[in-house]
Amino acid sequence: MRRGLALGLALLAAGCASANGDPRDPFEGMNRGVYRFNETLDEFVARPVARTYRELLHNEIRMRVRNFFSNLADPFIGVNNMLQGKFADGASDWARFAFNSTLGLLGVHDVASDMGYDKHNEDFGQTFGRWGVGFGPYLVLPLFGPSSVRDGTGTAVDWYTDPLGLVDSNRVRYTLVGVRLTQQRADLLDASQLLEEAALDRYVFLRDAYFQRRRSLIYDGRPPREDVNDTPDKPVN
Amino acid sequence: MKNAIAVLASLLLACSALAQDTATPDALVKNVTLEVVEIISKDKEIKAGSRSKLIQLIEEKVLPHFNFASMAALAMGQNWNKANSEQKKAVTEEFKTLLVRTYASALSAYSEQKFEFRPLRAKPTDTDVTVQVRVLQPGTQPVPIDYSMEKTAAGWKVYDVMVGGVSLVVNYRTEFSNSVRNTGIDGLIRELQGKNKSLEAGGAKK
Numbered sequence: 305m306r307r308g309l310a311l312g313l314a315l316l317a318a319g320c321a322s323a324n325g326d327p328r329d330p331f332e333g334m335n336r337g338v339y340r341f342n343e344t345l346d347e348f349v350a351r352p353v354a355r356t357y358r359e360l361l362h363n364e365i366r367m368r369v370r371n372f373f374s375n376l377a378d379p380f381i382g383v384n385n386m387l388q389g390k391f392a393d394g395a396s397d398w399a400r401f402a403f404n405s406t407l408g409l410l411g412v413h414d415v416a417s418d419m420g421y422d423k424h425n426e427d428f429g430q431t432f433g434r435w436g437v438g439f440g441p442y443l444v445l446p447l448f449g450p451s452s453v454r455d456g457t458g459t460a461v462d463w464y465t466d467p468l469g470l471v472d473s474n475r476v477r478y479t480l481v482g483v484r485l486t487q488q489r490a491d492l493l494d495a496s497q498l499l500e501e502a503a504l505d506r507y508v509f510l511r512d513a514y515f516q517r518r519r520s521l522i523y524d525g526r527p528p529r530e531d532v533n534d535t536p537d538k539p540v541n
Numbered sequence: 542m543k544n545a546i547a548v549l550a551s552l553l554l555a556c557s558a559l560a561q562d563t564a565t566p567d568a569l570v571k572n573v574t575l576e577v578v579e580i581i582s583k584d585k586e587i588k589a590g591s592r593s594k595l596i597q598l599i600e601e602k603v604l605p606h607f608n609f610a611s612m613a614a615l616a617m618g619q620n621w622n623k624a625n626s627e628q629k630k631a632v633t634e635e636f637k638t639l640l641v642r643t644y645a646s647a648l649s650a651y652s653e654q655k656f657e658f659r660p661l662r663a664k665p666t667d668t669d670v671t672v673q674v675r676v677l678q679p680g681t682q683p684v685p686i687d688y689s690m691e692k693t694a695a696g697w698k699v700y701d702v703m704v705g706g707v708s709l710v711v712n713y714r715t716e717f718s719n720s721v722r723n724t725g726i727d728g729l730i731r732e733l734q735g736k737n738k739s740l741e742a743g744g745a746k747k
Contacts, residue, residue, distance in 0.1 A: 326715065370681065423682050491681070494650035501740055502643040504716045504732055512712045520706020525685055527706070 329442040329511060338444040339507055345447070346489075351496075354489035366490065368412040373484045374423065375404045375411025376467045383465075384426035388434040396421045425521060428465075429458025433522040442511060450514035566690045566697040567661035569606065570672045574656060577602050581651060595645045603644070608691065608698035609637040615701065616713040620721045628726050635733035640709070642740050654678050668692040 329335060358366070382397030400416035400423070408415045417423060432454050433439075440453030448459060463469075468484070471477040503509035519527050577598065581587055586594045613633040614621045624632065659673035669691050675683040689701040701710040720729040 374681075425682055494647075498643060498646050498650075501646050501743075502639070504713075504720065504736055508716050508719065509712060512715050513707045516707040516711060517705060525706055 326442075326511075328439065328515065331441055331443065335442060335444040336507055338446055339449075339510075341446060342444065342449055346496075350485070350489050351493070353486055354493055357486050358490045358493065366487065369483065369487050370491070371404070371408070371414045372411045373487065374414070375401060375408065378404070378423075379467070380462070380465050381424050381426045384428060384431045385424060387431045388426070393424055397424055397426075427458055428461040429455035429518070430522050432458055433518070439515065439518070442514075450510055452518075455518060564696070565661065566663075566670050566688075566692075567658065567672045569697055570674060570688055570690075571658045573602060573606060574658075574674065577648070578651065578656075581648060582653070587649075590649070592645060592649070595649060596641060599641055599644055599648070604637075604641070606697070606699055607637075607640075608693065608700050609633050609640075611691065611698070611700035612636065612640070612710055615710045617717050617721070618714055620718060620726065624726050628730065631730045632726070632733070635730060635737060636713075638737045639733060639740075642737070657683070 326332065361369075378397045378401040382394040382401070385391075385394035385397055400421045403416040403419065403421070404411045404414060407413075414423075429451075437454050439455070443451045443453060443456050445451045445456055445459070448456075451459060468477055468480050471480065499506060499509065499513075580598060580602075581595075584594065584598075587598065610629070610633050613629070613636045616636065617624070617632065621629070655677045657675040657677055659675065661670060661672060663670040669689070672688040672690060674686045674688070676686060677683050684705055685703075687703040688699050689703070690697045690699050701708055703709070717729060720732050724732070
């Protein structure tokens with residue numbers, strides 16, 4: 305996985321300028337290359353595996369798997385909320401981890417949500433964004449897909465702090481990582497099908513969706529309105 | 542006397558028609574969503590995967606509440622003003638077809654998720670509001686869906702949908718402007734037509 309990142313950075317250093325000039329995507333030529341690589345990998349490996357996973361396992365079981373990995377992520381989601389100054393949210397994330405790991409039997413039952421501790425979506429890329437770091441150039445990372453210099457750095461830190469890294473046995477660790485990736489891809493099957501149908505140019509559509517989505521996440525779903533042509537600024541909500 | 546009753550009756554009719562048109566936007570979203578979901582979960586043909594029946598349902602129940610000309614204009618940005626009225630009509634029509642098909646795919650993935658309808662925070666005089674809905678799925682963060690709606694002479698109309706913070710209209714903007722820059726507005730229309738044709742062909746297989 306880290307080797308993939310290193311490869312991406314090496315490719316970045318090799319850098320190739322693009323013609324169709326989106327200022328956010330100066331490495332479009334290289335990015336499209338990695339994008340095609342990811343698409344091929346997805347078509348022949350990730351998607352078939354995810355489909356099989358979804359067909360073999362009942363929704364109920366997939367939910368338990370999802371909960372298990374979701375619970376493992378909560379401590380560092382809390383760290384990120386703390387780093388962003390959202391102390392109540394951070395404390396709530398840690399409470400989630402405490403309740404779900406114990407009462408929720410190692411996280412397979414999300415009892416904390418029922419108790420009113422909402423699940424949050426945070427990562428180091430969002431924390432950097434909250435601190436005022438801009439996206440930087442758009443990057444398509446091998447395996448990970450749409451990212452940017454800022455979020456790619458965030459992803460590297462996410463991986464470094466991944467609790468699965470604590471698992472000693474290589475075999476167990478890789479298995480867990482594999483199951484988690486499969487689970488995540490399975491959850492996205494419908495969305496990726498939709499993307500395929502909706503987009504004229506999937507690469508461009510995905511890139512725009514990435515920027516919009518990340519911007520929304522950094523502001524926890526309440527981003528300040530962007531200047532949309534002639535629409536005057538209006539308060540959100 | 543008879544006249545008076547007739548006047549009263551027509552006044553009542555007018556009032557009820559008016560009440561329909563000015564129904565609050567959040568109530569409109571809620572009613573339409575729940576009605577469509579109810580039909581989907583009961584209709585045998587749709588459950589068996591009939592795409593044409595699903596599209597028919599969307600055209601009947603959902604389309605009247607969208608302002609596709611607004612959506613096409615927003616997606617085209619500055620190029621909209623460079624288009625003549627026929628081109629505007631064609632873009633709107635093709636964009637509508639594409640969005641309906643996409644919407645049908647989204648709905649066919651629907652499986653018993655629950656909705657949470659957020660109370661509308663707007664003044665009664667507002668003519669541009671955002672109606673917030675959250676799709677609840679056990680085990681994951683709720684997915685927020687925001688409908689941007691404007692008040693028109695024909696009632697409240699949706700002009701943009703944001704899913705998880707991603708605006709549908711904004712997301713088409715780069716694609717549209719690339720297409721117009723490379724092949725002109727007619728090129729964009731051809732591209733949309735081609736896309737819709739290939740979806741139709743693909744949909745027939747399913």
